[in-house]
Amino acid sequence: MKEIIHEYLSEEKLNNRIKELGEQITADFEGEELYVVCILKGAVYFATELTKRINLPITLDFMSASSYGADTKSSGVVKITRDLDESLKDKNVLIIEDIVDTGRTLSYLLEMLKKRQPKSIKLCTLLDKPERRVTEVNVDYCGFEVPDEFVVGYGLDYAQKYRNLPYIGLLEFVES
Ligand code: 5GP
Numbered sequence: 758m759k760e761i762i763h764e765y766l767s768e769e770k771l772n773n774r775i776k777e778l779g780e781q782i783t784a785d786f787e788g789e790e791l792y793v794v795c796i797l798k799g800a801v802y803f804a805t806e807l808t809k810r811i812n813l814p815i816t817l818d819f820m821s822a823s824s825y826g827a828d829t830k831s832s833g834v835v836k837i838t839r840d841l842d843e844s845l846k847d848k849n850v851l852i853i854e855d856i857v858d859t860g861r862t863l864s865y866l867l868e869m870l871k872k873r874q875p876k877s878i879k880l881c882t883l884l885d886k887p888e889r890r891v892t893e894v895n896v897d898y899c900g901f902e903v904p905d906e907f908v909v910g911y912g913l914d915y916a917q918k919y920r921n922l923p924y925i926g927l928l929e930f931v932e933s
Contacts, residue, residue: 759933762909762919762926766901771883771911771925774900775803778881779810782851782898790814792848792875794841796866797821798920799855802912803883803900807853818842822862835865845873855912856884856903860892867894884908884925901925 782791793815795804808815821839850870857863863880871878881898888905903925909915910922919926 758930760915761929761931762922763929764924765903765908765927766911766925768923771900772806775806775883776810778898778900779807779812782807782881783810783812786813786849789849790816792843792845792850793817794850794852794870795819796852796854796862797839799912799914800853800883802920803855804853807881816843820866822866835862837869845870845875845878847874847876850875850878852878852880854880854882856886856908857882857894857896858886858889860890860894863894864892883911884913 791811791813793804793808795801795817797819798821804817808817818841819839820837820841823836823838852863852866852870854863867878867880879897880895882896883900884903885896885899885901886903886905907915907928908925909919909928910924910926912920913925914920915928919928
């Protein structure tokens with residue numbers, strides 16, 4: 758099978774929307790500090806661009822949770838493979854994710870992080886696939902809703918490839 762990528766969201770569209778999200782978050786948290794949690798690895802490209810557009814004092818931290826393996830189907834198993842450096846107690850926490858699909862990963866992570874007694878906790882995702890939701894997740898900031906297709910690029914991978922594409926593409930498999 759050969760993999761073909763069809764451009765779906767251009768670099769320009771992504772940049773424009775990320776700028777808007779940054780402005781919105783800046784306004785919503787005016788006068789506050791933010792503890793930004795980037796979920797590895799998929800959200801790295803989005804998190805670095807977005808945080809440059811947030812005009813507030815921020816601390817950037819990383820958390821890693823396994824979801825997909827080298828397949829395109831969610832396993833439903835969430836495992837924390839890298840935890841945060843600092844306590845979240847009394848902090849305004851902003852979780853940055855690449856995509857919310859079934860919602861299993863995020864609902865698990867949010868419940869776990871809420872127990873650490875942050876002042877507030879919000880979720881910002883670049884992409885949302887609402888059609889696929891099996892577990893309810895409150896998305897506070899969303900870049901784009903996408904259809905039920907497998908997307909790659911801008912941090913999102915297929916078997917660890919394509920993360921460095923500057924756009925979001927739809928992955929298609931064709932007979933080679
Ligand atoms: P969920 O737990 O919401 O089903 O899955 C979330 C994770 O699955 C995302 O963080 C991402 O790693 C992966 N995922 C879900 N849909 C896609 C997709 O269309 N493309 C890629 N590359 N990863 C996806």
